[in-house]
Amino acid sequence: MFDALVIGAGPAGLAIAAALCDAGLNVAGLAPVPPPVAWLNTYGIWCDELEPMHLTHLLSHRWQDSVAYAAQQTIALQREYGLFDNTKLQNYFLERCDLGKMVWYQGIAAAVEHLANCSCVTTPEGTALSARIVIDASGHNPALLKKPQRDRIAYQAAYGIVGQFSAPPIESQQFVLMDYRADHLSPDERQAPPTFLYAMDLGNDVFFVEETSLANSPAVPFEVLQQRLEKRLAFRGVQVKEVQHVEYCLFPMNLPLPSFDQAAIGFGGAASMVHPASGYMVGALLRRAPGVAKTIAHAIENLNDPPASIATSAWQILWSNDERRKRALYLFGLENLMRFDEQTLQAFFASFFQLPRSQWSAFLANTLSTPEMMQMMMHFFGHTTNEVRWNLMRSAWSDRALLWDALVI
Numbered sequence: 001m002f003d004a005l006v007i008g009a010g011p012a013g014l015a016i017a018a019a020l021c022d023a024g025l026n027v028a029g030l031a032p033v034p035p036p037v038a039w040l041n042t043y044g045i046w047c048d049e050l051e052p053m054h055l056t057h058l059l060s061h062r063w064q065d066s067v068a069y070a071a072q073q074t075i076a077l078q079r080e081y082g083l084f085d086n087t088k089l090q091n092y093f094l095e096r097c098d099l100g101k102m103v104w105y106q107g108i109a110a111a112v113e114h115l116a117n118c119s120c121v122t123t124p125e126g127t128a129l130s131a132r133i134v135i136d137a138s139g140h141n142p143a144l145l146k147k148p149q150r151d152r153i154a155y156q157a158a159y160g161i162v163g164q165f166s167a168p169p170i171e172s173q174q175f176v177l178m179d180y181r182a183d184h185l186s187p188d189e190r191q192a193p194p195t196f197l198y199a200m201d202l203g204n205d206v207f208f209v210e211e212t213s214l215a216n217s218p219a220v221p222f223e224v225l226q227q228r229l230e231k232r233l234a235f236r237g238v239q240v241k242e243v244q245h246v247e248y249c250l251f252p253m254n255l256p257l258p259s260f261d262q263a264a265i266g267f268g269g270a271a272s273m274v275h276p277a278s279g280y281m282v283g284a285l286l287r288r289a290p291g292v293a294k295t296i297a298h299a300i301e302n303l304n305d306p307p308a309s310i311a312t313s314a315w316q317i318l319w320s321n322d323e324r325r326k327r328a329l330y331l332f333g334l335e336n337l338m339r340f341d342e343q344t345l346q347a348f349f350a351s352f353f354q355l356p357r358s359q360w361s362a363f364l365a366n367t368l369s370t371p372e373m374m375q376m377m378m379h380f381f382g383h384t385t386n387e388v389r390w391n392l393m394r395s396a397w398s399d400r401a402l403l404w405d406a407l408v409i
């Protein structure tokens with residue numbers, strides 16, 4: 001029997017597996033393709049999130065010139081952005097798993113049975129793996145964990161190309177976090193859910209350009225995103241010369257939290273850890289895995305404790321009251337972002353990036369405490385346009401349940 005069984009070999013599975021190994025546990029993993037596996041998503045992060053962890057060596061690219069375009073303004077963000085080298089990121093986790101002599105099994109987790117002092121996961125082929133605690137890190141649609149149903153799931157959707165172009169689609173050595181300029185769209189198209197360009201100069205005349213819908217329910221279809229990207233590039237007189245990789249990005253932003261009375265724990269998308277207002281998660285995985293792993297290691301020391309009580313300790317750390325309060329505020333923010341028309345959304349982001357950099361950075365990284373976050377929201381309210389203020393006031397009434405959650409959790 002293992003101490004811990006991790007389901008899934010994405011960033012969340014490997015982050016928690018490595019941290020559990022660091023904590024001295026005897027860990028096994030189960031994935032359809034055990035690692036090393038190719039991670040095809042382009043994972044970006046702000047460099048200052050990695051610096052405190054001394055992990056900037058995991059980046060393949062860094063940009064000092066990072067900008068946003070909104071409300072007729074070019075906003076210099078004055079914050080360095082990076083793109084992970086996925087092989088380095090994965091090896092960083094796997095080397096720690098190897099040190100802990102972790103074992104990987106190939107298979108799909110199909111069912112879990114919780115017994116008196118262990119849980120047993122089975123695959124359709126009949127493999128059965130037992131561990132004191134199971135960590136479901138199988139992504140946004142988890143294999144074993146149950147989440148309550150929700151009617152209106154908001155999705156981040158993006159269509160991107162890595163390739164060469166007839167002319168630079170963005171300025172040389174630049175990273176564009178969001179370009180909301182929409183002059184290339186007809187008035188009718190501008191009534192549809194707004195999308196923006198996320199783009200980076202990868203060097204050697206190669207660029208990554210991605211048309212992105214921050215969040216919408218239902219998801220903005222890939223065809224619409226592709227057409228918008230083509231139209232945006234054409235408007236700037238840029239043709240695609242060679243496509244090296246196409247990224248289809250789609251994931252949920254506001255899935256409900258799993259029920260905390262389950263005898264397994266979740267991590268990553270499975271535990272709804274995606275930042276509901278930005279869609280980022282990798283920084284949170286790196287930051288939070290050691291704390292969750294230490295809690296599990298501590299809980300496991302009591303040999304008679306059933307999986308349910310180990311899971312309870314871990315859920316309390318992962319989704320503490322403070323984390324849930326902040327999530328309610330982020331969900332309130334997300335509802336606003338989805339309701340704003342294009343002009344209001346642009347005004348919102350122009351004001352957001354005028355906040356002190358330490359505030360908007362910490363808001364995006366989810367490193368503020370609840371009082372700090374509320375203070376920031378008030379500060380934002382005082383400094384944004386009347387139009388944004390009016391929309392926020394309307395939402396404070398229509399989405400009062402979310403604000404109420406933030407107060408009473």
Ligand SMILES: Cc1cc2nc3c(=O)[nH]c(=O)nc-3n(C[C@H](O)[C@H](O)[C@H](O)COP(=O)(O)OP(=O)(O)OC[C@H]3O[C@@H](n4cnc5c(N)ncnc54)[C@H](O)[C@@H]3O)c2cc1C
Nearest residue numbers: 008009010011012043044109138139143249268269281282
């Ligand atoms: C295209 C794209 C780009 C993104 N870019 C960024 C970014 O720049 N920065 C950022 O922070 N976030 C980004 N995200 C958001 C988020 O970080 C990713 O979705 C991330 O991959 C989620 O990690 P995860 O490990 O929870 O899930 P996944 O990456 O989906 O991994 C799940 C793993 O579980 C396995 N699995 C599934 N079912 C089973 C089963 N039944 N049994 C066993 N194993 C199973 C899968 O094979 C896989 O190995 C992006 C997402 C996408 C889709």
